Every structure is written in structure tokens, then in C-alpha cells.
Amino acid sequence: MFYALGKKGNPQSLLMTNNEVFLLHWVNSILTYCKVVYAGIPKILFVATHKDKVPVEDVETRRALLYSEVEELFKDHEGRNHLVLDKQLFVNATDKNDQEIESLKKAITELTFDHPCWGENMPNACVPLELEIAEMVATGTQILSLVELEELNTISKVSVLDSEQLHDFLHFQHSLGKMIYFHTLQLRDYVIINPLLMVEVMRSFVTDIGFWPKKRRMQVIFSRMSESGIIHREDLYQIWEQKDFRPILPYKEFIFNILIHLDILAEQRRYDTGTGSRLPVENFFVPCMVTERNTTSFMEKECTPEKAICCLCF
Template identity: 30%
Template sequence: MPGYLDAVEQRRKELFAEINEMFENTPLMKHLVTGDMIFVNAKDKYDPEMAKIKYTIISESERQPNWGESLPKCFIPLELEFASLISRGIPLITLEHLTKINSLQPIRPLSETELKIFLKFQHSIGKVLYFDEHKLKKHIILSPTHLIDAFKSIVTDKRFCEGDKKREELWNVMEKTGVISKSVIHHVWKNKKYAKFDKNKEYLLDVMTHLDILVEPKRYDSAGKSIPAELYYVASMVRAEDDSGYLQSADFINRSITIAFQSSSLMIPPALSFRLISYCLYVWAVKTFGEKNKDMLFHKAGVFIIDPSLEMHIQCEDEMVIARLVHARTNTLIMRDLASSINECLTSALEKISQLYIRTSSDQCHDDKCKPGCTGIVFRFDIAV
């Protein structure tokens, strides 16, 4: 036993030494809480290290700027109602249901405006999920883990699909093509294990689409009328590498110009790359190639059709995003205004996506002109012919 404990302590020190070396002299170091070197045995639910985690979380919470702020007393009855619903196994309700609960409050029901403020506040602190958006604002997710579990039933690691033939097939298809059909999702959610998602399937899928977990491609008929797609793209699941030879095609250099978006932070989070690819999937159609018309969608990369004579190759690397505009004949025919518009679209998308990530310090953030809400993930771009 003493030998085992010595080995654990040695491994603890090695791991934390590696972590400190990895982030030393970077803006991220100040965000790491490694002083106690917490090393949890996940196989032991009584592991005393869990008490250290609880203490650390509480200590960090008390240091947050909004700790100890006063809250309206009129919020408390609805918070208690939410806790009661969750304890009864109800993770999601409609806004109509909440309005009814609110109207039955004995002291003072919230007004419609106050109710919206209450929901947005609860959302901001992570207690509930409420999206005041078209098609989403009629539901409230009382337990955020319900949404996470819905995600995991579709977007997950292969090992969690073992033994479920249908989900294994689903995973294999997504890994190769990044595509999942709506019918397959409905089939999975008909399974007893995931039946709890089927009741509100349209809403949950709309939330996944809103968060760019799933992307519904745009389809139009000959008259320009929108046609509902029977599939979703899942950019984060694609593992296929680009073996098409597209970048090595004839006269590629003479037919293309490159726009490079360089990150000011240590690295670009993988989730940001996946969301950028999802954004492109939403805006532009994916190029197909080969006899089987295979989509040119790869791991953190893809080729999109801008117009009949112009394509765009997007490649997300650890420290930069590279966008290549490729003309069918020569790069001299790429219109400057169009290239500028595409650059503005990508810049705006990167800025909006980066706002979702935790604010980190950087050289830009120490600038007196740094704007409130700066994420620390700042992009600058260069255009090369």
C-alpha cells in the first residue's frame, strides 16, 4: 500500500509539473487553479480529494465579482418551484406552463417583463436555459444537463455507442461524412433509453441548430422556394482528412488568393473552429467531388461554393484560420468587392463566436482602448495573392 501511495504522489507531481510547464509565461496561467494539486480517483466515490474540489469551487465562487449581490425576493418563489419540478423529474417546461405557475403565486406574481428578466438572469448564471429567440422562446430547460444528455445521445465518443448497433452506424457515418439524417435521430430517440428527448424533439433540435451543434443545410427548388432538408451537418464529428488533392490541383496557386486570420491568443479553441465551419455550412453549399458526389467536408476544413466560378477553402489550424478563394480560371478574375465581403463575413463570424469563450488576458486586453467584453481571442488578417 505505501508503495502504491508513493506512486500516486509521484504521478501527481509529474502531471502538475507538466501542466505548469505547458502554460508558464502565457496569459492562461492566471486562470489555472493548481495550487492544491487535486488528483481524483474516479473509481472511488468516497475519495477525500473530492472534498478539496468542493472547497476550491466554493472559494473561487466567493471571489467572483457578483458574489454576495442582493437578489429580488420575488424571484425566490419561482426558484423554489423550479427546484420542485426538477426533483419530480421534469427537466423542461413551456413558457405557458411557467406563466400559469407564476399567476398562482400567493404573494405577488411577476409581471410579463419581470418574468423575462427573471428567466434571462437564471440563464446568465447557468441555472436554467432560456433562449429568447424565434422558435425557442416558448420553452425553458430547467435542468441544463437535460440538454447536454440530448447532445450526447447524438454527438458523442464512439466508445459510448458500443453495443448499440444503430448508434454505432450513426457514429461511423458522421465520422466519415459529417452528416446525420433526421430520420436516424428520431429512430435513436424512440429508444427507451432516450425516449425523454422524443417528447420535445423539435425544440431540442432547434436548440442544437441555434448553438451550431447541428447545421441544417439550405435547399431551394427551381423557383427559389426553400425546401426542408432531411439531414444535418455535424462539423465537430468529422474525422476524415482531405485526401482529394484539391490544394494540389492544376494551377491552384494562380487561381487562388489567401486570407489568413491570425489569433492573438495562445491557440484557437477547437470548438471555435467547429463553429466557424458550421457557420460556413449554414451560409454556403459544400462542394462535392468524385463519381459519388462526396461532400468536401473534412476535420476542421471544407470547400464551399460561392458562385459557379468561385469556391472557398477553409482550413482551421491551431493558431490561425486560412481561407482560400479559388477561381475556376485565374485569381485576377476574383472581384475585389466580393473578396472584401467574404472577408467581412468571416471576420464578423469569428468575432461573434469568440465572444462565447471565457475572457482571457492578452496584450490587447492590457491596452487602455480594449473594449468591454473583450474575449482575449483577437483576430487580425492578411491577404496574399
């Protein structure tokens, strides 16, 4: 994985406290959600961007400054061995001929070849199904129901996986990042065969004000979410009714549950004080939209062993 340094055209933004927090958050998130099977894996490669905003004569100075700050930020981090800091890349993403783009490709390729799994034998039985799915992705299919996937498996003329092998295949493909599949009650009926779909899902509502939709109704939704950090379920469904995001609509409940599962949305849980049963809710926190620190004494006063079993603060 690689993380781009710099924000909104300012290559020095890493020096800002908020951006240091964001950088630490992303690294911690990667190491939290990526199961560590091999020491030092996954690798995280940092890439400085917006080189085009820096005078040519200052590029090397700025490069050294950025990466020295990264070194300092993570010098005592327990995940330090996951970070790739010897490849100090500084790219101009607006120039396809920038030589450092090629250096980036080379660095990613080298890291791939260095992965302990590279060169391991793969079960041939899975290849036909994998190729069928790859063809579907190439033609624009992004999600399959588990039933559709099972049917695709059974019509194979070369190799048919049994139920256990099929689920092993799904979990293995998920571990490689080639598919998204969670064997939980609310999510196990569908498989995202093109993980890039989640980029579009995130782009649909986690975006800068400059990219907000122009329609008044959409402006109200995004403004409310930006100010409160809260979004309604139906608001998100309305966002997905826009032309660019309509492919999401047939699977809106599944995608919504994926967002909750991945903690991209956080459910505001409410309980009936009389019965103790869960109440239906329509409001959801969007943690990544929160921009201000908690300066209240709520955590110290309310989140105590006597009052709460578990308390999360965004």
C-alpha cells in the first residue's frame, strides 16, 4: 500500500499537526485491518505529491524535508518495520512523463516481488472461476450475489469447486484484495468482485466541498453532514440516485451494511428504556468528516466503568 503525502496542493502540509494525525491514523488503520501473517507485511510506501507546486530548484530540499518529518513522526512507532522509507518519491501526478512515476511503478513491483507469498504454488482448481470473474469485471460487473457466483462455478467445463472450496476461494481472494467478501449474516449473500467499487462509494459522500453536487437538495445533505458529522440513511440513498452512482442503487442496503462493517459509518444506537430492546435508527456518524477535537469533559465524566462497558470517541 502507498500513502500520498501532501494535501490541497501544499507539499508542506505534512508539517501541520492535523496532517500528522491523519498520517498516523491511516498507518494505524492499515495495520489494524490488515492481518499480519508475515513479519513486516504489509509494507506501506509513502509518496510525496504536488511536485508541480514546488520550484524546480527547491524540489530536493522539499523532498528531504518531507521524508525527514516522516522519519521523525514514526521513529518510535511499533509498526516502524512496515514502513518503506528508503524510496523517497516525489511525483507530479499531472505529468504522465514524470520520471518518478516510473520510479513509483518500479518500487511497487519490487515490493510485490519481495512479498513472502510471491512464487507460492496456487491451486489450479480455482483458476477457471477466477478467469471467469476477471472477464466479468472487465465488462463492467462489480457485484455478484452468492447464488450467481455458485451458478458461475457449476457451469465451469474445466473444474467445479465444492461448497467448502468455494468459500475458501472467496476468503483467499478477499485476503489478496481482489474481492471483498465477509461471511457475516448481513453481508454473506453478495461478493464485490471489483474492489474499486468501494472507491466510488467513498467518493460519493466523503469529498471536498469543491466537488459537492450542485443541486440544492444535495447541497443541503452535504452541508448538514459536514457540520454535524451525521448522515441519514435515506440521504445516502438519495446521493446514490445521481447518475455517477446509480450502479450502487440495486445493492444499496448491502453497501450500506459494508460501510457500517468497515466503521466508515458508525451507528447511533438507541434503546428502549423500558424493555431494553434496540430502537431503529436512521442517523449515522461519518467519523472521517469530524474535523474538531473533543475538548469537553464527557469522556472523563460519563465513560467510566460504572456507567459504560465500552465507549468509542471519534
